[in-house]
Amino acid sequence: DTEVTQTPKHLVMGMTNKKSLKCEQHMGHRAMYWYKQKAKKPPELMFVYSYEKLSINESVPSRFSPECPNSSLLNLHLHALQPEDSALYLCASSQTRGKYEQYFGPGTRLTVT
Amino acid sequence: GQNIDQPTEMTATEGAIVQINCTYQTSGFNGLFWYQQHAGEAPTFLSYNVLDGLEEKGRFSSFLSRSKGYSYLLLKELQMKDSASYLCAVRGTNDYKLSFGAGTTVTVRA
Numbered sequence: 613d614t615e616v617t618q619t620p621k622h623l624v625m626g627m628t629n630k631k632s633l634k635c636e637q638h639m640g641h642r643a644m645y646w647y648k649q650k651a652k653k654p655p656e657l658m659f660v661y662s663y664e665k666l667s668i669n670e671s672v673p674s675r676f677s678p679e680c681p682n683s684s685l686l687n688l689h690l691h692a693l694q695p696e697d698s699a700l701y702l703c704a705s706s707q708t709r710g711k712y713e714q715y716f717g718p719g720t721r722l723t724v725t
Numbered sequence: 726g727q728n729i730d731q732p733t734e735m736t737a738t739e740g741a742i743v744q745i746n747c748t749y750q751t752s753g754f755n756g757l758f759w760y761q762q763h764a765g766e767a768p769t770f771l772s773y774n775v776l777d778g779l780e781e782k783g784r785f786s787s788f789l790s791r792s793k794g795y796s797y798l799l800l801k802e803l804q805m806k807d808s809a810s811y812l813c814a815v816r817g818t819n820d821y822k823l824s825f826g827a828g829t830t831v832t833v834r835a
Binding site: 616643645652653654655657660662667668700702706708711712713714715716717718719721 | 756758765766767768769770773775812814816819820821822823825826827828830
């Protein structure tokens with residue numbers, strides 16, 4: 613099983629809403645990632661969790677709050693977002709040795725109105 | 726810092742060969758990845774190079790020259806489904822961080 617799943621596929625939210633994005637993998641990977649991708653741009657790293665601990669935060673605004681409840685799950689809590697936060701949010705996972713090859717989920721298409 | 730360059734767009738005919746070049750200047754190097762991304766979908770892994778030379782995987786091959794900071798992805802016997810964006814990504818001194826190029830959009834025409 614080389615699948616990373618993400619829910620929901622699409623999300624529309626107002627600037628005052630609170631919502632969460634969810635990501636799950638069952639490959640036994642101990643590193644999980646959140647990326648943001650705008651149209652026709654490469655993915656931008658937001659957060660990395662390694663062994664359920666936050667390892668990297670790429671100076672992401674606090675309106676994005678990551679959480680890693682266990683080794684298979686990764687959440688991204690959203691609050692008071694801005695229209696410019698509209699993007700494709702990608703989750704990825706990797707092993708923590710060797711190539712560190714990242715497997716990406718299908719993404720959540722987020723629109724902030 | 727990391728600087729990764731690849732062409733913005735390439736067009737080729739079905740059945741032909743296309744070569745996508747990637748040059749990089751990075752503060753450290755621990756491997757180079759190529760990913761394929763169809764519009765609106767997730768990137769999927771194509772190849773990985775960490776030593777100099779050519780890696781072949783079916784219709785796709787990838788080459789690396791570390792001394793020149795250069796890689797290419799070769800797509801042979803192009804098919805319409807190969808129309809996608811191709812991302813070059815370098816892993817530097819931090820194993821978890823990939824620096825992505827802007828991507829090359831390949832359009833395959835009949």
